[in-house]
Amino acid sequence: MILMKDVYKTYANGVTALSGVNVKIDQGEFVYVVGPSGAGKSTFVKLIFREEKPSSGQIFINDINLSELKERKIPYLRRNIGVVYQDFRLLPKLTVYENIAFALEVIEESPRNIRNRVMDVLDVVGLKNKAKSIPDELSGGEQQRVSIARAIVNRPKIVIADEPTGNLDPETSLDILKTFESINEGGTTVIMATHSKAIVNQFKKRVIAIEDGIIARDEQQGEYGYEV
Numbered sequence: 323m324i325l326m327k328d329v330y331k332t333y334a335n336g337v338t339a340l341s342g343v344n345v346k347i348d349q350g351e352f353v354y355v356v357g358p359s360g361a362g363k364s365t366f367v368k369l370i371f372r373e374e375k376p377s378s379g380q381i382f383i384n385d386i387n388l389s390e391l392k393e394r395k396i397p398y399l400r401r402n403i404g405v406v407y408q409d410f411r412l413l414p415k416l417t418v419y420e421n422i423a424f425a426l427e428v429i430e431e432s433p434r435n436i437r438n439r440v441m442d443v444l445d446v447v448g449l450k451n452k453a454k455s456i457p458d459e460l461s462g463g464e465q466q467r468v469s470i471a472r473a474i475v476n477r478p479k480i481v482i483a484d485e486p487t488g489n490l491d492p493e494t495s496l497d498i499l500k501t502f503e504s505i506n507e508g509g510t511t512v513i514m515a516t517h518s519k520a521i522v523n524q525f526k527k528r529v530i531a532i533e534d535g536i537i538a539r540d541e542q543q544g545e546y547g548y549e550v
């Protein structure tokens with residue numbers, strides 16, 4: 323469960339990105355975070371994986387109070403949260419296999435476990451045949467699927483995606499959405515900040531709309547709700 327209680331975030335330059343956010347997201351939910359540019363969507367998702375800290379208020383991930391989490395404990399939190407970015411962020415000189423294995427090598431999994439788990443997640447994202455390719459040899463959609471595989475290889479409870487289809491064409495975006503859906507069906511919470519009206523209106527989920535730093539709407543099976 324993710325719980326935000328009266329969360330405010332003001333950046334060092336004085337910009338207030340979130341004001342008085344209260345929200346609860348249960349384990350296994352699929353949530354879109356929508357809203358105009360600059361409304362606070364990225365800030366909202368960054369607070370969950372402690373990329374940013376709230377200026378006031380409290381955030382809990384299950385029983386962990388992020389405001390009280392010591393810096394040295396942050397890596398443990400991050401093992402339970404997979405993150406997918408708009409620009410993929412793959413290591414260009416490593417193969418697909420190595421990009422994904424890297425996340426497990428740093429936590430010193432056994433070589434056998436690493437091999438099994440990397441091949442399992444490549445299967446989930448449909449890229450077993452690309453294990454030896456480097457990112458440059460893949461399409462944008464394939465690169466994003468590698469970054470999703472990397473995000474889930476630790477078997478996190480939560481996957482956060484900040485505009486994951488922003489660099490992809492509409493058809494590829496729908497494929498990526500289906501990949502997130504199948505991950506969600508396995509019980510993983512998925513939180514996706516997106517500008518894609520097509521996705522939000524086609525694959526109906528909970529919609530949290532942020533406008534000017536506040537939650538303007540929070541609807542099950544919601545609509546995108548903005549003109550594009």
Ligand SMILES: Nc1ncnc2c1ncn2[C@@H]1O[C@H](COP(=O)(O)OP(=O)(O)OP(=O)(O)O)[C@@H](O)[C@H]1O
Binds near residue numbers: 339358360363365366
């Ligand atoms: N690191 C930062 N330092 C200062 N201000 C920031 C920082 N990050 C974001 N902001 C400001 O906070 C506000 C909210 O930004 P945020 O990135 O959360 O919005 P967003 O809804 O994700 O926007 P977009 O859809 O354009 O990505 C904006 O006014 C932005 O300029």
